[in-house]
Amino acid sequence: MSLIALSFTIIFVMFTMLISVWQKLDLEKDIAIGTVRSAVQLLLVGYVLQFIFNSDHPALIIAIVGFMITVASINAGKRGKGLRWISLYIAAAITVTELLMMGLLLGLGIVEPTPQYIIPLSGMTIGNAMVVSGLFLNQMKREVESSKGEIESLLALGATPRRAFQDVLKRSVKSSMIPTIDGMKTVGLVQLPGMMTGMIIAGADPVEAVRYQILIVFAFTSSAAITSILLSLMTYRQWFTSDMRLRSL
Structure with missing residues (x-):
């Protein structure tokens, strides 16, 4: 795609801003800022990648993956405002998920140990884990608020924090995985995923593109489960005070 052709895509943004003005949504500023930021960030990432x-140095690969985990953890941590060290717990869960996913992919020889494979696959895994973490924390807040009486009754009867929170954790984990599972059920029927579409546009064999997309779908499902379960196990005590009362967020 030429730069001239790329510049024409600004028409989509202008159209969106006009709709915002017409409907008085007051989103023009956010759309403009988002447009500039996304363009600058993607261009910078392109040059960095x-x-x-070209360098193919392991230290640089580790650095870029670590940077992605840090940004994802900070962003998802905003959903758990009021919980102590929540971003660190998210970072730990995402790191474990990333190590397991890449360990299996590289250890079994599914993908080659090169930056061209490791960085994009890591980015998609980490991004999916970030979304799952945010959904989990959002659902936990709703569940704790709606089940506050039930949880406090169980605690009063002598239940441990884990036992009092067991049903809440299960519902939150299930809720955080719904988008991933729904996407898995409808992939190829409702949407053609980004990686598959990009490979086809780049001239790859559609069957080969589908194989890689199947890899991503399965990895996403596994990473979503691992991330949400790890996060539930590591953070449930953060919802309680030192004297085992529910924390007010």
């Missing part, structure tokens, strides 16, 4: 791909 080009440099890393």
Whole structure:
């Protein structure tokens, strides 16, 4: 795609801003800022990846993956405002998920140990884990608020925090995985996923593109389950005070 053709895509943004003005949504500023930021960020990432791909140095790969985990953890941590060290817990859950996913992919020889495979696959895994973490924390807040009486009754009867929270944790984990599972059920029927579409546009064999997309779908489902379960196990005590009362967020 030429730069001239790419510049024409600004028409989509302008159309969206006009709709915002017409409907008095007051989103023009956010859309403009988002447009500039996304363009600048993606261009910078493109040059950074080009440099890393050319250098092929393990330290640079680890650095970029670590940076992605840090940003994802901070962003998802905003959903758990009021919980102590929540971003660190999210970072730990995402790191374990990333190590398991890449360990299996590389250890079984499913993908080659090169930056061209490791960084994009890590980015998609980490991004999916970030979304799942945010959904889990949002659902936990709703569940704790709606089940406050039940939880406090169980605690008063001598239940441990884990036992009092067991049903809440189960519902929150299930809720955080719904988008991933729904996407898995409808992939190829409702939407053609980004990786598959990108490979086809780039000229790859559609069957080969489908194989890689199947890999991503299965990895996403597994990473979503691992992330949400780990996060539930590591953070449930953060909802309680030192004297085992529910914390007010």
